[in-house]
Amino acid sequence: MVMAKLILLINHAFFVNTVTYSRNVFIPLTNACRNKCYYCGFRSSNPKIMEINEARQLMRSADGASEVLLTFGEKPDIHEKIREKLKKMGYSQFIDYLLDVCRLAISMGFLPHTNAGVLSRAELRMLKRYNASMGLMLEQAVELECHSESPGKRPEIRIKTIKDAGKLRIPFTTGILIGIGEKREDRIYSLEVIADIHKNYDHVQEVIIQNFSPKKGTKMESHPPPSIQDMLDTVRMAREILPDDVTIQIPPNLVEDVYPFLKAGARDIGGISDTTPDFVNPDHPWPELVKIERCLRGEFRLRERLPIYPKYVKLGWYSSEIAVVLQRLSDREGYRCRN
Numbered sequence: 001m002v003m004a005k006l007i008l009l010i011n012h013a014f015f016v017n018t019v020t021y022s023r024n025v026f027i028p029l030t031n032a033c034r035n036k037c038y039y040c041g042f043r044s045s046n047p048k049i050m051e052i053n054e055a056r057q058l059m060r061s062a063d064g065a066s067e068v069l070l071t072f073g074e075k076p077d078i079h080e081k082i083r084e085k086l087k088k089m090g091y092s093q094f095i096d097y098l099l100d101v102c103r104l105a106i107s108m109g110f111l112p113h114t115n116a117g118v119l120s121r122a123e124l125r126m127l128k129r130y131n132a133s134m135g136l137m138l139e140q141a142v143e144l145e146c147h148s149e150s151p152g153k154r155p156e157i158r159i160k161t162i163k164d165a166g167k168l169r170i171p172f173t174t175g176i177l178i179g180i181g182e183k184r185e186d187r188i189y190s191l192e193v194i195a196d197i198h199k200n201y202d203h204v205q206e207v208i209i210q211n212f213s214p215k216k217g218t219k220m221e222s223h224p225p226p227s228i229q230d231m232l233d234t235v236r237m238a239r240e241i242l243p244d245d246v247t248i249q250i251p252p253n254l255v256e257d258v259y260p261f262l263k264a265g266a267r268d269i270g271g272i273s274d275t276t277p278d279f280v281n282p283d284h285p286w287p288e289l290v291k292i293e294r295c296l297r298g299e300f301r302l303r304e305r306l307p308i309y310p311k312y313v314k315l316g317w318y319s320s321e322i323a324v325v326l327q328r329l330s331d332r333e334g335y336r337c338r339n
């Protein structure tokens with residue numbers, strides 16, 4: 001009996017694969033966006049911007065989170081209404097407001113992770129100082145009809161932003177969206193593009209393999225989502241194509257059971273929030289961690305990470321502003337400390 005327990009413990013210590021996740025609070029600063037993706041249920045033609053006090057309240061409610069996830073539309077100050085609101089709030093441009101929200105998050109003990117769409121190198125440089133990591137979905141590295149009214153979804157400008165982030169040593173999250181009209185060879189090509197960028201700049205910490213999910217009222221509301229087989233096939237291809245140090249992430253609220261995806265090579269389930277919904281996919285609530293634990297079937301174990309992966313904590317790819325919070329939140333291996 002004692003021997004059996006010992007073997008079990010050794011198995012867990014050495015052979016059970018780790019699956020990571022981050023505890024976050026999701027703050028959708030604005031639903032203004034210059035793009036009009038045919039599948040989007042987030043953007044509004046009568047857009048709003050969140051006041052900093054509302055962002056503060058959301059952060060206050062986020063007990064136990066380490067990450068403030070700032071996700072919103074691309075280049076929101078293209079809208080006059082947003083520019084007027086920013087002016088009333090005392091800002092001449094959106095990025096100045098965004099930087100203040102990042103500073104607020106740090107002052108409250110969080111690590112910001114911003115997904116702002118395409119950005120210039122100068123904007124990335126400003127944001128690097130106040131972000132532990134940043135993200136931009138590549139979506140697909142080919143032109144698609146669903147992006148024909150979205151200037152920011154032109155593959156070459158997204159690739160440029162991802163490369164610029166690499167030049168600035170920003171730990172980076174990207175990903176591909178499956179089932180939006182692309183072919184299998186497009187998925188392969190998109191993964192190869194990401195792999196090449198990472199080989200050059202070494203900054204891609206994770207790649208999200210995300211399934212398209214139809215939303216009512218959008219041009220693609222009747223477009224079928226990808227099959228589980230297509231998703232599993234893409235995760236397997238991603239594991240073959242991407243370098244070993246790039247983790248594959250699967251969103252746990254968009255699939256029924258993460259287990260087959262973990263068997264196919266995924267090792268991260270992204271950010272989970274106890275207090276805020278997935279504002280981009282509001283019909284898909286985050287599963288509770290106990291439910292995810294059950295899906296692991298004893299073959300994997302969950303471990304909480306920070307928005308910056310351990311590799312980049314060890315490499316010191318963060319600013320002095322981020323270091324203050326990072327020292328408090330990370331353990332010796334660069335994961336979330338358990339105190």
Ligand code: SF4
Pocket residue numbers: 033034035036037040041042043072073074117150152
């Ligand atoms: S870029 Fe994002 S927010 Fe903007 S329209 Fe496309 S999916 Fe929606």
